[in-house]
Amino acid sequence: MRILRHPILGNLDEQPPVFIEVDGELIPAREGEPIAAAIIAAGRLKLRHTRKSGEPRGVFCGIGRCTDCVMTVDGQANVRTCVTPVKAGMKIVTQGASPEREAQE
Amino acid sequence: MTQSDTDIIVIGAGPAGLSAAAEAARLGAAVLVLDENDRPGGQLFKQIHKFFGSKDHRAGVRGYAIGDSLLAETARLGARIELGAVVYAIYPDRRVAVITADQRRLLLNPKKIILATGASENALAFPGCTLPGVMSAGAVQTMVNLHRVLPADKTLMVGSGNVGLIVSYQIRQAGGKVAALVEAAPVIGGYGVHAAKISRLGVPILTGHTVKCVHGTDRVEGATLVALDDKFRAVPGSERDIEIGCVAIAVGLTPLAELALMCGCKFTYIPKLGGHLPVHDDNMETTAAGIYVAGDITGVEEASSAMEEGRLAGIAAAEALGRVAPSEAAVLKQAVWARLNALRTGRFGQARRDAKERITAEGRGAHVV
Amino acid sequence: MSSNLAICGYLSADELATCLPAPERMAKGPVAVIECVQDIPCNPCEEACPVRAITVGLPITSLPVLDAAKCIGCGVCIARCPGLAIFVVDGSRPGDEGTIQLPYEAWPLPEPGESVHALDRAGRRVGTGTVEKVLSAKAQDHTAVVIVRVSKQLLNTVRAISVEGRAEA
Numbered sequence A: 001m002r003i004l005r006h007p008i009l010g011n012l013d014e015q016p017p018v019f020i021e022v023d024g025e026l027i028p029a030r031e032g033e034p035i036a037a038a039i040i041a042a043g044r045l046k047l048r049h050t051r052k053s054g055e056p057r058g059v060f061c062g063i064g065r066c067t068d069c070v071m072t073v074d075g076q077a078n079v080r081t082c083v084t085p086v087k088a089g090m091k092i093v094t095q096g097a098s099p100e101r102e103a104q105e
Numbered sequence B: 001m002t003q004s005d006t007d008i009i010v011i012g013a014g015p016a017g018l019s020a021a022a023e024a025a026r027l028g029a030a031v032l033v034l035d036e037n038d039r040p041g042g043q044l045f046k047q048i049h050k051f052f053g054s055k056d057h058r059a060g061v062r063g064y065a066i067g068d069s070l071l072a073e074t075a076r077l078g079a080r081i082e083l084g085a086v087v088y089a090i091y092p093d094r095r096v097a098v099i100t101a102d103q104r105r106l107l108l109n110p111k112k113i114i115l116a117t118g119a120s121e122n123a124l125a126f127p128g129c130t131l132p133g134v135m136s137a138g139a140v141q142t143m144v145n146l147h148r149v150l151p152a153d154k155t156l157m158v159g160s161g162n163v164g165l166i167v168s169y170q171i172r173q174a175g176g177k178v179a180a181l182v183e184a185a186p187v188i189g190g191y192g193v194h195a196a197k198i199s200r201l202g203v204p205i206l207t208g209h210t211v212k213c214v215h216g217t218d219r220v221e222g223a224t225l226v227a228l229d230d231k232f233r234a235v236p237g238s239e240r241d242i243e244i245g246c247v248a249i250a251v252g253l254t255p256l257a258e259l260a261l262m263c264g265c266k267f268t269y270i271p272k273l274g275g276h277l278p279v280h281d282d283n284m285e286t287t288a289a290g291i292y293v294a295g296d297i298t299g300v301e302e303a304s305s306a307m308e309e310g311r312l313a314g315i316a317a318a319e320a321l322g323r324v325a326p327s328e329a330a331v332l333k334q335a336v337w338a339r340l341n342a343l344r345t346g347r348f349g350q351a352r353r354d355a356k357e358r359i360t361a362e363g364r365g366a367h368v369v
Numbered sequence C: 001m002s003s004n005l006a007i008c009g010y011l012s013a014d015e016l017a018t019c020l021p022a023p024e025r026m027a028k029g030p031v032a033v034i035e036c037v038q039d040i041p042c043n044p045c046e047e048a049c050p051v052r053a054i055t056v057g058l059p060i061t062s063l064p065v066l067d068a069a070k071c072i073g074c075g076v077c078i079a080r081c082p083g084l085a086i087f088v089v090d091g092s093r094p095g096d097e098g099t100i101q102l103p104y105e106a107w108p109l110p111e112p113g114e115s116v117h118a119l120d121r122a123g124r125r126v127g128t129g130t131v132e133k134v135l136s137a138k139a140q141d142h143t144a145v146v147i148v149r150v151s152k153q154l155l156n157t158v159r160a161i162s163v164e165g166r167a168e169a
């Protein structure tokens, strides 16, 4: 959820959105914000699955330390999305085994 | 980034590191500040509330505005700041190993080093604690105040120190709801005025309560709270369920002191200040000569005290380099100590002051390396 | 430390005894109520007051003390207090209603004339109020001061307002 109005910080400046592709879905983002912020703003908290048991994970530390937020960005695995800025057109894919996805396949 | 002309390297561009850099640069030292973040300021720029203190501490000014002027001061005085630069080691010969933003590896050889790496937030274990939506309070604060993103409509806050209280208030300011704030201890840890601010907005503060578990499949959907008795045991039958989309964890911070450990600094253990801390003297110098510390790495306090410690370290390092006469340095340091001591009084501050005095007592005259 | 403030997060009647102005003083005109009872290092209120009605002194952890005889109820101290702990109450008007000036840092700001929920220190709705004025000068740095009219009986009870549920323009 975007915070458009704020009593202290004022209105969010109207910067035209850029788009990034997350698991094949286009979502709007603000250029330069962390990838994780854009994904959370789009209403999704889950960013990866653990490799062995496929458990979902999302942002925990938000400062690049815990690696719970890693995703594959433009083909590069294990990118910490909480500290990696958005660039228009990025292609982002969720890592790790998802139980549902395996069931579907 | 060149190294030949660097007198002092400051690691961390938070309030402590920037203040140290400003002070040392003012006295004529060539200062380079390194921070792994893309933005300077450490934790300071997400503090959007007015700070306490006196006029000397810039009381009544919002944290980010203090950050803006600190940054301007640092730049004006000529300290350089290199962002996206991770310091991953300090070798026994005092060389500083850095990976720069463009992935270069550098070995720098400064005359003095000031460690101002801050602290990292503690996690808390409970069933469901790894579900997406369980976040550190600092991460929520960054999302809300810097990136203007609210993780969920309703949040459960865990921990009633100033961080938990302030971040709860800031979630409300951003239009979110705080379903409850739980605190395992029988009393609130932070300032009463911060607690009163969220209470009157209808945030229930439940002391003697904790989160028993968090439910959800792909994300947080709810939590079960439970009351605790005076021995911190769950009271049977006191469970209650609440619906929430985010759990913010504000249960303390641990100093990021690995680099001090690599330098061979002597440590001491003070739980009240966050755990294992490098010992230092009244100049903020550790037991490893030429290595200084300032801010949360020396014990978790607050931004105002971090800035004063930074100033002390900056003055002392410049003095050690001969950039300022000892008599003049003494006057400058005296003024900083007066401000610092004023912050460390009262029921919240005195205990910190006592603990800090134990650290300096251990650190005085013990330069072993 | 086992005060209500430390356990529940808001001041109880006992704890307020030292903060609340005497009824005679309230009936005379606007007066500050300083709900700051812990020895925290802080003193901007002292400096803010144009008539020097607030004293903190040294050390700066001393509690602020109001000289109610000096206070003119101007409200300048409200937005200067980082703890948002100062209110100004006025029970001097004829009739059943008085006013409270309170700090407000939420979005949206209430509008003059608007009817709002009046909340007590625990955030419970205890009545309604009518907004008289919203002061938000640059010097206040985004801490607005809202002057709200409530029943005189609620002058020592209401400490926040909420515009929840209002029809968005």
Ligand SMILES: Cc1cc2nc3c(=O)[nH]c(=O)nc-3n(C[C@H](O)[C@H](O)[C@H](O)COP(=O)(O)OP(=O)(O)OC[C@H]3O[C@@H](n4cnc5c(N)ncnc54)[C@H](O)[C@@H]3O)c2cc1C
Residues within 6 Å of the ligand: B011, B012, B013, B014, B015, B016, B017, B034, B035, B036, B037, B040, B041, B042, B043, B044, B047, B049, B085, B086, B087, B088, B116, B117, B118, B119, B121, B137, B138, B139, B141, B162, B163, B166, B167, B253, B256, B294, B295, B296, B297, B300, B301, B302, B303, B304, B306
């Ligand atoms: C959620 C939260 C809310 C808070 N609210 C308040 C408040 O309202 N008021 C208040 O006074 N205090 C508050 N504090 C505390 C205050 O922010 C800290 O005490 C203060 O920021 C400490 O300053 P510092 O400079 O020591 O560390 P930090 O501000 O943490 O800065 C440390 C910097 O070092 C960098 N760094 C660390 N390791 C490395 C490395 N190896 N290489 C390169 N760079 C590195 C980091 O990127 C960071 O920028 C809050 C803290 C938190 C977590």
Ligand code: SF4
Residues within 6 Å of the ligand: C031, C032, C048, C049, C050, C051, C052, C053, C054, C066, C070, C071, C072, C073, C074, C075, C076, C077, C078, C088
């Ligand atoms: S209301 Fe005005 S006169 Fe009274 S204490 Fe506050 S600043 Fe001083």
Ligand code: SF4
Residues within 6 Å of the ligand: B193, C034, C035, C036, C042, C043, C044, C045, C046, C056, C064, C080, C081, C082, C083, C084, C085, C086
């Ligand atoms: S400014 Fe506010 S918080 Fe600070 S001492 Fe005065 S009343 Fe208390």
Ligand code: FES
Residues within 6 Å of the ligand: A058, A059, A060, A061, A062, A063, A064, A065, A066, A067, A068, A069, A070, A080, A081, A082, A083
């Ligand atoms: S959330 Fe911890 S590294 Fe990104």
